[in-house]
């Protein structure tokens with residue numbers, strides 16, 4: 001059940017149905033939903049679109065899906081299937097021959113925080129449901145051990161050969177939504193849709209959870225201070241709190257191989273289960289969890305008559321606003337150039353009830369994955385002087401995934417956080433796309449082999465039946481790429497453009513995520529024209545379709561808004577960590593003291 005209807009109801013603009021027709025329609029809609037196994041029947045139907053943006057609802061489609069059997073078979077499922085006269089290339093081939101890179105260029109303006117915030121805030125917006133174990137049990141196959149296309153398995157093959165010994169990477173299809181899509185187009189209504197299991201609104205659901213049950217499990221219900229539960233066993237070197245451990249032990253997180261006492265550091269619990277994927281992600285989660293408790297403590301101090309519930313909800317409301325402000329005011333204008341920002345997002349003009357704030361499939365499966373080629377192969381840890389840490393040296397990325405013990409036993413969150421603000425971000429060039437740290441050594445929980453993020457992205461796009469790159473260019477009002485010369489002008493690298501055509505054989509067959517990341521950036525932005533359009537449209541919908549957007553009428557008072565505007569990620573860092581020297585803009589790089597005694601390759 002979605003949590004968004006619970007969010008601070010007393011601040012909400014109430015929207016009741018005006019006409020009997022609407023009520024009748026809503027009843028129809030309600031029973032229709034029940035018929036198709038919606039379990040969300042508790043959601044009050046006094047709102048016009050109570051499921052827009054709610055957790056556990058399907059992604060919206062901005063273009064209809066293209067499945068091989070029109071309804072559910074992914075692109076590339078049937079080996080003989082031709083697209084424009086050619087088979088689609090294997091995703092692994094695209095990944096290994098074009099995407100994979102052993103070095104990465106540095107960004108000239110922004111800190112590593114820009115990359116980390118992208119991943120962090122994405123986890124507030126989309127989380128695609130995976131096929132549950134029951135789907136595998138029902139079909140009698142184990143996707144970890146098959147190289148055959150058998151629902152729900154869609155393995156990442158290494159060769160087009162279908163016979164003999166084969167190797168492949170395991171891939172499980174995203175779960176299908178279990179109700180029929182309401183649309184006037186019957187063909188589209190029956191198509192497989194994928195689910196977003198979190199609230200798409202930027203509402204800090206990754207701090208608090210997207211279901212009431214998860215929310216309750218993260219709270220400290222024993223005190224009257226409206227706080228989040230803290231780790232009972234461990235504190236950082238200065239006595240600050242860590243996130244609590246997950247309830248189900250032992251957890252799958254990696255352990256310190258040199259620990260003789262065998263004292264385990266389990267996975268942390270937060271509002272989003274991906275919190276343990278990388279150390280910078282855990283650091284950002286820790287910051288906002290501490291900030292909630294800091295604000296709750298302050299609110300209780302000045303309003304000692306408030307109940308625990310009131311303190312919790314008020315602090316949560318502020319934390320949600322901080323996520324919105326940092327994303328829309330500080331992050332997005334660095335990803336999008338000014339012109340695209342003005343064109344696709346523009347100034348805020350109030351809540352618009354006609355805007356659907358649900359995340360779109362292409363945003364989750366392609367556009368916001370623009371960040372994957374910016375992943376750095378190295379995690380830098382810095383000391384108080386922003387120099388390489390003497391005790392905790394830098395690490396290859398694969399050594400850091402699901403390794404929370406490195407926070408607890410290696411100096412707390414500060415060494416990593418200093419590396420996030422004090423080291424330049426990585427950027428993209430057509431011949432240096434996805435670092436081999438994730439193209440060959442990606443750790444995915446419960447998959448006992450090293451995975452390839454580029455292949456996963458491409459296979460996921462085909463699993464979801466996303467239309468191709470050229471279709472999306474047309475959707476965005478951009479001209480489709482029809483000639484090699486046009487492709488060269490988009491990619492700005494002749495040999496890469498030629499390689500793309502050689503592998504794909506037809507320009508209409510290019511996968512949308514791949515097409516988006518090889519476009520050269522718009523001036524003063526970190527994405528090209530297609531992703532500017534898709535990111536811009538989504539961000540505008542998330543803002544304008546949110547009744548509780550921090551700037552919307554009656555959400556905060558003018559005075560509160562003025563105070564909130566003074567906030568920054570840097571202030572949150574100063575208030576909740578040992579770091580006392582931060583540039584006002586944590587995404588900016590130029591300020592950082594120069595790192596000494598480090599090779600260029602380590603830093604860049």
Ligand code: HEM
Nearest residue numbers: 115118119122126127128278364368369371372375456460
């Ligand atoms: C070390 C850094 C990162 C790692 C290890 C990582 C890993 C992953 C993995 C394993 C997936 C699931 C792939 C699939 O099976 O389809 C994923 C999904 C995704 N990632 Fe990342 N990622 C990282 C950074 C980023 C960044 C920087 C961004 C954006 C700026 C980003 C955006 C996304 C998006 C939008 C999805 C889809 C989420 C969903 O709807 O389920 N990631 N990532």
Ligand SMILES: [Ca+2]
Nearest residue numbers: 124199201205
């Ligand atoms: Ca959310």
